[in-house]
Amino acid sequence: MASTTNEEVTFLDAINQALREELDRDQDVFILGEDVAGYGGAFKVTKGLLDDYGPERVIDMPLAEAAIFGSAIGAALMGMRPVAEAQYADFLACGFDYIVNEAAKYHYRSGHPVPVVFRAPSGAGVRGGPFHSASPEAWFAHVPGLKVVVPGTPTDAKGLLKSAIRDDNPVVFLEHKYLYRHEKEVLPEGEYTIPLGKAEIKRQGTDLSIVTYGAMLRRSLDAADKLAERGHSVEVIDLRTIYPWDSEMILESVEKTSRALLVQEDVRTLGIMSEVGAVIADEGFESLDAPVGRVTAPDSPVPFSPPLEDAFIPSVERIVEAAEKTLAF
Amino acid sequence: MVDDKTKLELYRLMTLGRAVEDKLFSLYRQGRLLGAIYLGRGQEATEIGAAAALKDGDTLAPTHRDLIAQIAHGIDIHRIFMNHFGRADGPTRGRDGNTHAGDMSKGILYNISMLPDGYPVSTGIALSFKLRKQPQVAMAYCGEGATSRGDWHEALNFASIKQLPVVFIVINNKFAYSSPNETEMVIESVTARAPGYAMKSATVDGNDVIAVHEAATEAVERARGGGGPTLIEAKTMRMLGHAGHDPADYVPEELLKEWEEKDPIKAYKQRLLDESVLDEAKIAAIDEEHKAAVEEAATMAEAAPLPDGSEVSDGVYH
Numbered sequence: 001m002a003s004t005t006n007e008e009v010t011f012l013d014a015i016n017q018a019l020r021e022e023l024d025r026d027q028d029v030f031i032l033g034e035d036v037a038g039y040g041g042a043f044k045v046t047k048g049l050l051d052d053y054g055p056e057r058v059i060d061m062p063l064a065e066a067a068i069f070g071s072a073i074g075a076a077l078m079g080m081r082p083v084a085e086a087q088y089a090d091f092l093a094c095g096f097d098y099i100v101n102e103a104a105k106y107h108y109r110s111g112h113p114v115p116v117v118f119r120a121p122s123g124a125g126v127r128g129g130p131f132h133s134a135s136p137e138a139w140f141a142h143v144p145g146l147k148v149v150v151p152g153t154p155t156d157a158k159g160l161l162k163s164a165i166r167d168d169n170p171v172v173f174l175e176h177k178y179l180y181r182h183e184k185e186v187l188p189e190g191e192y193t194i195p196l197g198k199a200e201i202k203r204q205g206t207d208l209s210i211v212t213y214g215a216m217l218r219r220s221l222d223a224a225d226k227l228a229e230r231g232h233s234v235e236v237i238d239l240r241t242i243y244p245w246d247s248e249m250i251l252e253s254v255e256k257t258s259r260a261l262l263v264q265e266d267v268r269t270l271g272i273m274s275e276v277g278a279v280i281a282d283e284g285f286e287s288l289d290a291p292v293g294r295v296t297a298p299d300s301p302v303p304f305s306p307p308l309e310d311a312f313i314p315s316v317e318r319i320v321e322a323a324e325k326t327l328a329f
Numbered sequence: 330m331v332d333d334k335t336k337l338e339l340y341r342l343m344t345l346g347r348a349v350e351d352k353l354f355s356l357y358r359q360g361r362l363l364g365a366i367y368l369g370r371g372q373e374a375t376e377i378g379a380a381a382a383l384k385d386g387d388t389l390a391p392t393h394r395d396l397i398a399q400i401a402h403g404i405d406i407h408r409i410f411m412n413h414f415g416r417a418d419g420p421t422r423g424r425d426g427n428t429h430a431g432d433m434s435k436g437i438l439y440n441i442s443m444l445p446d447g448y449p450v451s452t453g454i455a456l457s458f459k460l461r462k463q464p465q466v467a468m469a470y471c472g473e474g475a476t477s478r479g480d481w482h483e484a485l486n487f488a489s490i491k492q493l494p495v496v497f498i499v500i501n502n503k504f505a506y507s508s509p510n511e512t513e514m515v516i517e518s519v520t521a522r523a524p525g526y527a528m529k530s531a532t533v534d535g536n537d538v539i540a541v542h543e544a545a546t547e548a549v550e551r552a553r554g555g556g557g558p559t560l561i562e563a564k565t566m567r568m569l570g571h572a573g574h575d576p577a578d579y580v581p582e583e584l585l586k587e588w589e590e591k592d593p594i595k596a597y598k599q600r601l602l603d604e605s606v607l608d609e610a611k612i613a614a615i616d617e618e619h620k621a622a623v624e625e626a627a628t629m630a631e632a633a634p635l636p637d638g639s640e641v642s643d644g645v646y647h
């Protein structure tokens with residue numbers, strides 16, 4: 001069911017397409033989660049799948065994250081390719097053990113593959129408050145044995161999810177919920193996948209490299225537009241896969257631009273960009289003409305009230321301001 | 330036996346709960362409220378009947394759905410509106426929204442989304458009462474959906490091992506989000522699990538406030554007297570969607586009709602009229618009183634200032 005029209009597809013529908021294509025391709029693929037069948041998921045990502053694939057391949061689970069993630073792992077150990085959904089990424093915490101202990105360490109100990117995907121809507125910006133807005137990529141990127149993906153565009157979401165399902169390792173796949181209905185584009189024709197572990201240059205530039213991912217991609221691109229009006233040529237790189245991440249592309253870009261600004265929605269301390277910054281400092285030091293800049297959320301839970309949440313999430317203005325500082329150094 | 334004064338108070342609390350939620354829902358539909366909204370319409374008899382069995386000094390751990398129970402344990406309704414409006418002087422100072430707030434000075438816990446976290450936490454509260462030899466009781470609420478989690482079972486097991494002064498209330502409202510009972514469990518009643526923990530239990534008509542109140546009072550007083558924990562399941566119906574955005578078209582029309590007939594307030598009002606505990610004049614006076622209180626609280630909250638963005642990381646630590 002590859003898209004063949006040149007209609008724009010939302011981030012959400014792109015994910016739905018990826019699930020359909022993989023359900024079509026491989027009988028071992030199945031979906032499990034809370035309210036994913038008849039209801040089509042809290043965000044309607046799995047809408048229509050029950051009708052087309054039936055209740056043995058789209059399974060409603062009780063409110064029980066350990067049962068969801070643990071069962072998915074068990075089936076994966078038997079060679080199936082389950083796609084487990086957490087209703088919100090915050091609820092990954094309720095079955096954390098299964099992801100970080102069971103799934104992550106199985107292959108290291110046994111040499112046996114664990115082809116499971118844990119999907120979850122992550123991120124802030126929808127007035128979801130402290131329990132419906134998590135960006136937990138760093139929790140999982142810190143655990144050897146897991147792959148972590150956070151797409152920023154519909155095209156990437158589709159191609160990366162297909163790769164995640166085909167991957168023989170456990171993959172935590174975080175879908176920024178703000179993007180579900182805000183990002184739309186015409187998808188590539190025909191079937192395609194996008195490899196895990198490869199970043200992409202989303203905008204070419206020569207003066208500064210902005211490295212980002214997820215919902216901060218759009219804001220970084222908007223910031224790059226504003227900076228262009230002021231005469232700065234900014235390159236924007238989307239990590240896409242958080243682990244294993246594409247240090248090669250980032251180092252090449254920094255070699256070209258000599259300046260780096262790292263942008264993440266997550267809190268500052270020990271976020272993804274802490275690692276990216278450390279690697280640039282280690283391996284790209286010679287290329288740098290300025291200290292590596294960082295734009296992040298503050299170290300606080302994600303607040304609910306609009307003025308607080310708006311101050312929490314890095315804005316285009318904050319990115320522009322930080323970029324100008326790095327450029328002026 | 331529930332005396333007339335208590336009967337009247339239960340009526341007053343149930344109707345206040347409904348008035349507060351009706352106002353919230355109307356504000357939500359007008360786009361004036363921020364964030365999500367979770368309503369307990371149809372559950373008032375259980376929300377009030379159980380929590381009203383608590384005394385000062387006892388604690389209540391509600392879930393997202395149990396705003397009305399907070400009213401029974403003494404929450405000031407201003408706090409409710411201030412939190413839903415995300416205001417600076419609300420109970421979470423805008424840090425959290427909707428029903429995710431409480432009042433620690435009244436023993437009403439600030440509930441979080443993760444279900445049923447109030448169960449193990451209430452077990453710990455009860456442990457502290459026991460260790461300090463305080464004659465207090467912890468009460469935890471959750472929906473039947475949340476009983477599927479291991480955490481729920483862990484709480485019951487530990488409470489039973491230590492014979493802790495805790496009362497577990499399960500509101501079985503037939504749905505967990507879109508999922509009906511059959512997809513959540515194969516037993517008729519959640520209390521079928523109580524023998525596994527050698528725990529006393531009761532299944533009650535969740536639309537009968539007197540039945541709920543009597544069962545809860547017995548359990549609370551048993552707990553207070555050192556008799557250990559109790560599990561109470563109240564059978565009722567979630568009359569609205571899971572949250573404000575959810576039209577709940579997965580709920581059969583007939584089921585809603587059937588339960589509309591059993592509306593807990595309607596039935597109770599008639600009962601109190603029949604028993605001459607209430608008369609039409611009193612009913613009207615109570616309605617007026619609620620309306621004025623709710624309008625005042627909502628208006629005040631809407632006019633109150635939002636927090637300032639510069640405070641975003643204030644209050645993370647003590």
Ligand SMILES: Cc1ncc(C[n+]2csc(CCOP(=O)(O)OP(=O)(O)O)c2C)c(N)n1
Pocket residue numbers: 034063064065087091094393394442443444445471472473474475476502504505506567571
């Ligand atoms: C651990 C956990 N997983 C998922 C959710 C998302 N969620 C919120 S309410 C809900 C359904 C709860 O059903 P039930 O326990 O019966 O309570 P009710 O909403 O009916 O009052 C779900 C799945 C959650 N809050 N916590």
Ligand SMILES: [Mg+2]
Pocket residue numbers: 472473474500501502503504505506
């Ligand atoms: Mg329920």
